[in-house]
Amino acid sequence: MLPRSVTPLGVSVLALLFERPMHPYEMYQLLVTRRKDRIVKVRPGSLYHAVDRLERDGLVAVVGTDRQGNRPERTTYEITPAGRAAVRERVAEMVEVPASEYPQFTLGLAELHNLGSAEALALLERRIAALATEIEELDAFAEAARGREVPDLFTIPFSYTRAMAQAELDWLRAFAARVHSGEIPWVTDEHLEILKRADQLRADQKLADQKGNQ
Secondary structure, rough: OOOOOOHHHHHHHHHHHHOOOOOHHHHHHHHOOOOOOOOOOOOOHHHHHHHHHHHHHOOEEEEEEEEEOOOOOOEEEEOHHHHHHHHHHHHHHHOOOOOOOOOHHHHHHHHHHHHHHHHHHHHHHHHHHHHHHHHHHHHHHHHHHOOOOHHHHHHHHHHHHHHOOOOOHHHHHHHHHHHHOOOOOOOOOOHHHHHHHHHHHOOOOOOOOHHHHH
């Protein structure tokens, strides 16, 4: 079993140290510059904490400290053999095994009927606009990366993110149009009563099955 320090942020730290030893502030700057903060949630404090836990678990090790002028002393870390093995194992697991990540938006859609139709549609339109902006930003990032001749493999995460954003955008536009047109009627008391009856039928069937197995 992998150490608990091999979190998503821990994986990002270990991956950076695959390249060369560096200090946490440099790690943070690189993650932001490379836009990896769009992939994993990172803050300076959380990154320093992640590095401390990786060191405690023997996945990274201190290789030196330095001080430049009046700046605070900086500690440089390198990845250990155990760290290399851990990041390879975790990356393989993340790629191979689909995980139930329980995104908040899916929950929001599941409970959307609790809002009025006008409010729900207005909120969806805002999300649609935000997604369109995100896609434009991703396209600009990809164009800049091509200009710097960044190898395609390093921009694959953003290509995937763009594809997912475009798929969501297309789905949302189609869904909003169906609600607008009345093809998908908004929830009424009658709909709630239908759900109630369906739940009761399932409960009755489950009870009948349990009695039949006794």
